[in-house]
Amino acid sequence: xxxxxNLALGFGVALTPANLGFAxxxxxxxxxxxxxxxxxxxxxxxxxxPLTFHLEPVSGLxxxxxxFYGAQYGGSTTAILxxxxxxxxxxxxxxxxxxxxxxxxxxxxLTVAALGSFFAGTVATFMIALFSPPLAKVGQxxxxxxxxxxxxxxxxxxxxxxxxxxxxxxxxxxxxLLLGLVGTDGQTGGQRFTxxxxxLSDGIxxxxxxxxxxxxxxxxxxxxxxxxxxxxxxxxxSNLWLTKEEFKQAWxxxxxxxLVGSILGVLPGGGATLSAFAGYVVExxxxxxxxxxxxxxxxxxxxxxxxxxxxAQASFIPMLTLGIPGNAVMALMIGALTIHGIQxxxxxxxxxxxxxxxxxxxxxxxNLMLVIINLPMIGLWVQLLKVPYRQLYLxxxxxxxxxxxxxxxxxxxxxxxxxxxxLGYVFIRLECExxxxxxxxxxxxxxxxxxxxxxxxxxxxPMIFLNRPISLGLLIAAALLLLVVALPFIRGxxxxxxxG
Amino acid sequence: xxxxPPRFHFLRRADVLAGLLFIAVAVIGLWASRHxxxxxTTRMGTGYVPRLLCWILLALGALIVVxxxxxxxxxxxxxxxxxxxxxxxxxxxxxAFLIGPFGVVAATVALVLxxxxxxxxxxxxxxxxxxxxxxxxxxxxxxWGVGLPIPVWPEW
Numbered sequence: 190x191x192x193x194x195n196l197a198l199g200f201g202v203a204l205t206p207a208n209l210g211f212a213x214x215x216x217x218x219x220x221x222x223x224x225x226x227x228x229x230x231x232x233x234x235x236x237x238x239p240l241t242f243h244l245e246p247v248s249g250l251x252x253x254x255x256x257f258y259g260a261q262y263g264g265s266t267t268a269i270l271x272x273x274x275x276x277x278x279x280x281x282x283x284x285x286x287x288x289x290x291x292x293x294x295x296x297x298x299l300t301v302a303a304l305g306s307f308f309a310g311t312v313a314t315f316m317i318a319l320f321s322p323p324l325a326k327v328g329q330x331x332x333x334x335x336x337x338x339x340x341x342x343x344x345x346x347x348x349x350x351x352x353x354x355x356x357x358x359x360x361x362x363x364x365x366l367l368l369g370l371v372g373t374d375g376q377t378g379g380q381r382f383t384x385x386x387x388x389l390s391d392g393i394x395x396x397x398x399x400x401x402x403x404x405x406x407x408x409x410x411x412x413x414x415x416x417x418x419x420x421x422x423x424x425x426x427s428n429l430w431l432t433k434e435e436f437k438q439a440w441x442x443x444x445x446x447x448l449v450g451s452i453l454g455v456l457p458g459g460g461a462t463l464s465a466f467a468g469y470v471v472e473x474x475x476x477x478x479x480x481x482x483x484x485x486x487x488x489x490x491x492x493x494x495x496x497x498x499x500x501a502q503a504s505f506i507p508m509l510t511l512g513i514p515g516n517a518v519m520a521l522m523i524g525a526l527t528i529h530g531i532q533x534x535x536x537x538x539x540x541x542x543x544x545x546x547x548x549x550x551x552x553x554x555x556n557l558m559l560v561i562i563n564l565p566m567i568g569l570w571v572q573l574l575k576v577p578y579r580q581l582y583l584x585x586x587x588x589x590x591x592x593x594x595x596x597x598x599x600x601x602x603x604x605x606x607x608x609x610x611x612l613g614y615v616f617i618r619l620e621c622e623x624x625x626x627x628x629x630x631x632x633x634x635x636x637x638x639x640x641x642x643x644x645x646x647x648x649x650x651p652m653i654f655l656n657r658p659i660s661l662g663l664l665i666a667a668a669l670l671l672l673v674v675a676l677p678f679i680r681g682x683x684x685x686x687x688x689g
Numbered sequence: 690x691x692x693x694p695p696r697f698h699f700l701r702r703a704d705v706l707a708g709l710l711f712i713a714v715a716v717i718g719l720w721a722s723r724h725x726x727x728x729x730t731t732r733m734g735t736g737y738v739p740r741l742l743c744w745i746l747l748a749l750g751a752l753i754v755v756x757x758x759x760x761x762x763x764x765x766x767x768x769x770x771x772x773x774x775x776x777x778x779x780x781x782x783x784x785a786f787l788i789g790p791f792g793v794v795a796a797t798v799a800l801v802l803x804x805x806x807x808x809x810x811x812x813x814x815x816x817x818x819x820x821x822x823x824x825x826x827x828x829x830x831x832x833w834g835v836g837l838p839i840p841v842w843p844e845w
């Protein structure tokens with residue numbers, strides 16, 4: 190069986206002592222930063238990205254995946270213990286997880302989050318192994334028009350799933366596309382928007398953009414609007430075990446959450462956050478006694494935590510097989526692959542099977558490591574949470590600066606980061622969601638290239654996008670997505686979901 | 690009685706400002722790309738896609754402004770905003786300019802000292818302690834641990 194042979198190849202790569210070590214370091218560092226409040230997974234991954242640049246591509250990606258999962262886990266720990274989501278996908282975990290902690294069941298909440306995530310991660314890893322090859326095959330049959338339409342779907346989905354005004358989200362996509370075009374035009378060699386700055390002819394780096402907009406913007410926001418006092422549950426977390434009753438309530442929720450997350454994660458625009466919200470809604474709807482929710486219902490932790498991990502992992506599928514990022518973190522992953530000299534797309538699986546399957550296998554290993562290291566190390570993470578923000582943000586600033594600087598040993602990128610930081614805060618204040626911007630930024634050059642190719646094939650006739658069946662289907666899907674969100678009924682639901 | 694709205698309050702709405710921001714970017718983009726060759730649809734030149742995007746962005750920006758004018762409310766501006774908005778980026782700029790000639794140790798200390806001005810509740814002794822700790826961490830993790838090729842000490 191191909192499937193098993195592929196996984197065997199992957200585990201062969203991932204289980205070498207060196208790569209196990211990198212996975213472990215990645216998980217640890219990711220959790221460490223993920224625990225810190227006020228830095229989301231995008232900023233975490235962006236900040237730690239430079240640590241992986243000096244490694245072999247496989248090892249670098251394995252470590253990066255570890256960082257990503259670590260950040261996810263860290264986020265739920267803060268959600269449960271401090272009622273502060275380390276990242277948006279843990280927002281719902283706060284609701285019941287923190288109540289459980291206040292009821293003296295912090296240990297159980299952490300265990301259920303960890304085990305639920307591990308279960309979801311295992312299932313999602315198998316899903317990746319199962320569905321990636323056929324999807325990549327589909328991708329290989331795509332021509333320029335299909336790719337262009339696919340990216341349109343991805344961007345529309347990102348817009349639809351962004352908070353707040355849709356027009357603003359579209360404008361953010363356009364802004365991202367424009368920023369992505371800065372530099373030398375790959376086709377004609379012409380300079381665009383470089384304003385005479387030589388370094389800009391290589392384009393704007395995505396690390397400065399991501400760290401600035403997502404990381405520094407948040408820091409400024411946190412300084413301007415200090416968080417209310419953190420509600421740290423500091424009673425000793427003695428009992429990590431679930432009671433029989435809790436286990437009975439939790440496992441079906443975990444399975445349902447995994448299912449929800451696996452499906453939503455694959456969709457463009459999906460991923461951890463959407464999955465977590467959907468997972469919570471499902472649990473509340475199915476519960477025999479919905480009034481328990483919000484008061485420490487264990488299903489309210491198990492469902493969304495499984496869903497967000499499954500979703501986070503499933504969102505690797507379109508990224509790895511088609512080269513299309515479904516969300517901001519995947520956009521970062523694409524950037525990281527490119528820095529390692531790998532052009533993401535369907536050819537990765539066939540041309541670099543060891544890299545592809547090694548990464549898939551390391552996802553499962555990373556999930557396992559997180560269960561093992563996280564539960565015993567809870568005490569350490571709690572200590573970290575006691576560090577006041579007035580000290581913490583200085584460390585964030587420093588690691589951002591060093592992270593950006595070491596990408597190219599280039600001071601200019603640090604300056605750029607500072608500017609993007611201000612812009613990031615402006616976006617927060619003006620209620621412009623930055624995720625669509627990052628997606629547009631990553632997809633900008635790719636979209637232009639495919640648009641140009643498509644136009645050359647068709648001799649300048651835009652009908653080519655409607656004449657080819659797959660492309661037409663994708664564009665119809667994009668149009669439906671927009672239409673659906675425009676309907677007043679769904680609009681209300683969408684706002685409701687985002688209100689959490 | 691509610692406080693009277695500030696002057697130019699219609700300009701202080703999130704959507705109006707966001708729209709104006711998009712318009713500004715679009716206008717700058719159109720101006721900067723005024724000499725870029727457009728080419729034809731079949732063979733697109735350097736300026737084709739960027740100018741197209743700028744025009745769409747301009748239209749969207751205008752739409753957002755109009756929407757914003759119809760909505761209510763305004764955003765508060767205050768002293769702490771400027772503090773954080775000036776000193777956070779400034780701390781990175783200081784780092785950027787110092788790390789080349791003076792090395793990461795000096796740059797780290799400078800970043801922490803400038804960055805501390807961004808917060809409202811920084812305590813001098815604590816800031817010094819944080820600076821020392823972060824220098825130690827930087828050296829152990831990034832320089833000796835990962836072996837990043839960055840200048841450590843001033844070069845003379």
